[in-house]
Every structure is written in structure tokens, then in C-alpha cells.
Amino acid sequence: MSIEIKNLSMIFGSKPEVEKTLNLIDQGLSLEDIKQETKTTIALNDVSFEIEDTELFVIVGLSGSGKSTLIRCLNRLNEPTRGEIVVNGEDIIKYDKKTLRDYRRNKISMVFQHFGLLSHRSIVRNVEYGLEVQGVDKKTRREKALQALEVVGLSNQGDKYPHEMSGGMKQRVGIARALISEPEILLMDEPYSALDPLIRRDMQNELLSLEDYINRTIVFITHDMNEAFKMGDRIALMKDGKIVQIGTPQEFFQNPANDYVKDFISDVDKTQIIKVRSVMNKKIHTLSKDISRSDAFSYLDSNNLDHIFITEDKKYVGMLTREDLAKSRSNEIDNLIVKVDAVYRNDYLKSLWTKLEGYDYSLPVVDSKGLLRGQISKDEMIKALA
């Protein structure tokens, strides 16, 4: 689901003070002056941006910059002072109680930093808790809980209790619990900051591959720029309730918006961070396996392509080159499909050096389910690493 945030502000304070603050903002007073004159905290100040469907969107910023306030507006744990949040065409701020309850039950869930597991309940009963509260029958909720535990790699652990689990395992239980209602949007507020570095890295990688399977919109908060660049399709950097810059890791490196951003990304090692997915070309041409040679040839011709990828049910199958198509006499393409090894979209860009050396076409990029997600050429790689 896409999320459109329009002119969102969140001001903490008493009602009259909040009113006064809004008036001063509208009069164009500087934030410094407003701070002097009012007893409020402007946690979000006129923020607008969009999150695309199935995007892994990261919000990063120092402590107090407004990250949690923002993410908590998305499920209305915070009631924004003004602005709109449009989720698939509907402004969720206008939802009445019942619609809001349905939205929270079915569309959106949240993973918290400190797991929040119930210690007297077994793991599987922790996971099914949400459905239990909703009155879902025992058999159904147990089935779903076991499925969710399997997704996060904890099958057979359901009978344990929270105190028997490591931090990383508890975090996975937290994710299973959020996934059980099959939400369209998953909110994660600093889910890994309580974990030690090694487990944290494993969890990051797991989330990236889990993402391929659940194919949901994920909003992920962190205060660590390395983590932000590692995880995010796009990243929003926040400071003092505003977004300083928003874009792909690549865009941050190419065009840092100002000195603050430069400073923020200065100790990020680009080659260790940039992944194929943030550089690849997502707008690609594909053909199905059943196409005839002549149709394939005219398609490449009219689109001015020297090669194209073949897919079946969106899964990558192989590549056709114009050269081979031109040479062949048969009207079948089966024998012309070259099975070039695909690249995994979460691989680091630098791992492509050897694969692209001396290779003139683009490489296909897939997710962990084998679905074709994009393509990447030598030029694109070199430009990104330059």
C-alpha cells in the first residue's frame, strides 16, 4: 500500500499553547522565536512525502528528531495536530473509531524496539495474542501463529517461553506477532537497536530476505546511517521535526542536500553499503517464454534493444540477444535463451565487478523468490561506485 503524508505536523503541549504555536508558525516566525514564546514541542513540522507500495522505506535521524512521532502517526497512536495521511487513497486521520480499529487490525502493524512479549505466555500464544483478542477461534489462530513463526525461522519453538529465547529470537517473535494479521504495512521502530552487532547484522539480512516473501510496505526506523543505507530502498533523514533529505542511498552520496547531510554520511563506507537494488534499473522490458522468434525480434527492434530478459510468471528464465535472434532460422526461441546467472538484489554492488568485467549486456536482478526485479549494466555499476 502506498502512503502519502501531506503537511503533517505534530505539536505536543496543552491545547491553547498548541493553538498559539500554530498561529506563530503560520505567521512565519522562526522556530527559535516560537520556542521562546510557547511551552510546546514541535515534534513534526509540516512534513510531506510519499512511501511507495512494497517499498522498504527507512527513517533515520538523531535522538529527538521526530522519527517515532512520525511512525506513530501512521497508525494513529499519535493524533497529528494537522495534515493528512492518505493510505491507498483514504485519509486515515478522518477515520472514525470503528474504521480506525479495522485499519489497525487488518492493514497495519508495528514491531516495537523492546519486543513487548508477555512472559507468562508461551511463544506461540504470544504470537496469536492479537487474534485471540479479536475473538478469532482457537484452531484458526493457532494455525496462523505457527505459520508466522515458520516465516521468521522459529518453527518448533512455539512451546518455549520468552525467558528461554535470545534477543534475536525475541525480536523474531515480535515480527511474527506483527505479521499474523497479514498487514499491508509493517512499521518497525528501531527494531534492532537492542541487539548486539552480530545478531543485528543477521537480523538485517533476514528482514531483507523476508521482505521478498511478504512483499509488504515496510517503514523502518533507525538512528544508524549504515543500517539505513543497508536496508532502505529510500531513506528520509530527519532533523528537528523536518525532513532534511529524502532519496536512495545513491542520491545521498551523489547530491547531499547540505553540510548536515554530508556530515551525517561522512563515515559511511559506500562500497560496503550500496546494494544492487539501489542502483539497478527497475524499468525493464521482458518477454514471455512462449513468444515466437519473429515477434521477439520485432519487439527488440521497435524498442531499440540489443537484449531482453525472458520471464515466466514474473520469474527470471533467461536472456535473448538480438544477435542470436537475427542469426536463427527457427521460429522458436527455446534454443536461443541464454541462462545468464542472475544477481540477487540485496548483494553489494562491489560483488559485481568480476561478473560484469568484459560483459556487454545487463545482468538480470532477482529477489530471493527468483522474481525479476531489475537489471544492471557495467556503466551503471561504475557510475555508482565512482
Ligand SMILES: Nc1ncnc2c1ncn2[C@@H]1O[C@H](COP(=O)(O)OP(=O)(O)OP(=O)(O)O)[C@@H](O)[C@H]1O
Ligand atoms: N508524548 C510526548 N509528549 C511530549 N513530547 C513528546 C512526546 N513524544 C515525543 N515528544 C518530543 O517530541 C520530540 C521528538 O520525539 P521522538 O520520540 O519522535 O524522537 P525520535 O527521533 O524517535 O528519538 P529517539 O531516537 O530517541 O527515539 C522530542 O523532543 C520529544 O521529547
Ligand SMILES: [Mg+2]
Ligand atoms: Mg524514537
